[in-house]
Amino acid sequence: VSDLLRDSLQADVVCVGYDFNFGKGRSGNAETLRALLAEAGIQALVMPAFSVPTAALADPGQASAASVGATTICSSSGVRKAVQEGQIAQATRLLGRAVEIEGVVEHGAARGRQLGFPTANLRLDAELTPAVGIYAAWAEIIGPLPAAASLAEVISPLAYRPVLARHPAAVSVGYNATFTARPTPAEPAFALATGEPAAAGSGGGHAATWPPLSIEAHLIQPAGAGWLDLYDQPLRLTLVAKLRDEQRFSSVDALRAQIAADVAETKRLLGVTG
Template sequence: MKNFFIAEGAAQNPHRQQPQVVVIGNFDGVHLGHQTLLQRAREWGEKKGLPPVVVTFDPHPLSVLRPPHLRLFDLEDQQAQFRAHGMAGVVYLPFSRDFSQLSAAEFLEKILGPELNPQVLIVGFNFRFGSARGGSVETLKEWGERRGCQVEIVQPVQIPEGLVSTSEIRKALAVGDVRRARALLGRPYYLSGIVEHGEARGRGLGFPTANVHLEKVINPLHGVYATRTWVGDEVFGSVTHMGPLPTFGDEAVRLESHLFDFSRDIYGQRVRVEFFELLRGVQKFGSLSELRAQIQRDGDRAREILGSLT
């Protein structure tokens, strides 16, 4: 959507106190369930002639209440997803321990009602709010009836891979099941970062790698994956090592991606590595020749997997 806005706090919302369609949630990952919420907000916006506005929280509530807690993707990705799904903009409510002490009634009467003024309010089936999670979807329905606000509760999304939820995606990533994570997300799971200078170990083995700076988001199980790596608007098949390098006695967690049929210098550029299948776990090899042979096998298998994708 044109003129997509990003508001730090309800007071910065350009539609503040005007009728609007509001959809509330954490939207961590913007998975298929979240996308259903956004779709309904867009449809209501078109029906009512009102801007569909996302209301979410930053930092993520769990990073305050149960640290450490990392997001699936960063806020830039989240905003790109909101824009792609036709939202007018996003309002980030600053979350803190003080904010968490607001009662459900205070949240409704001090923030949601006067600041956001929803004519239509959309939430997921398990949405809770207020101190001790005291507010429920039933609370919202009762509030909406009093205010003349249409409240829609979106039911969970079920696909063959299971119930769609952020927690299920996290479980999948924890065991390296990036195929299931991709199905639940409705798009590939990925990591992005700036390409840095490394130790040139891959180059010495005949498999130069892009050493990607890891950002503060959740990582998948350590191992070697079939991946695709985006460099600007170009995408290349790749095989990627995620984790330490025990063969070299290196315990630091690294993301190293070998791009197929690629020889350009991309130091300092941001790349995005999309994960498609776990090939194997992290291994320690007895010699560099053993490691070189395994990398060749990993690359061959990754090419085969990527070539079969539709």
């Protein structure tokens, strides 16, 4: 503590959470650290747990009688679990702000454009991604970093870049199930080179792996608006709600009809008309 926090970092105050642990076998806790810091002349701030009503985490009309009066501690593990399960409203309440995905738009297979619903394919480096499924979201096109950027802006560039445009968006997080062969015990799935929907029960005689997870956003624009060229453009997606699980469709027409329904539901949830 003395060598690192006082001598190297020259810390005056150290802030930790109430459930902080450190040392071999996580044997040290916040109070242990407080005592060690006091010996080094450093102030310790131990932040208490922050809780929200458990009933507030349930979807409207879903709160149980047992949850009335109960509270749930807000924690990073709780937020991660909610995001991974696609419980966006719950994750938002625990986090205290909207769940966001940020990345740079890259080239994809252009299937969305062929279907009449062009998508921006996000190149993502985040460790945490939402559950596979279709989501309603807001998409923000992010501009360049200001020339006179501060250190904070350079360290976390997307948070400080100007928003050039904001669009409602239907977002797919998944594996392009309709264009992937049905999983078999021998091989989970493989992408068809033809780009045609996979026939039910079809398999393959060659080694194949499940395709990589993709995040694709269809930015909803007014009728008659031109195609948005967003390649290499930073994009931020603010998730609002999960619409449904990813599905495999028997035909391109069935898939196209469902995407149209997803777009309509996204507009309804976001209060978008026209």
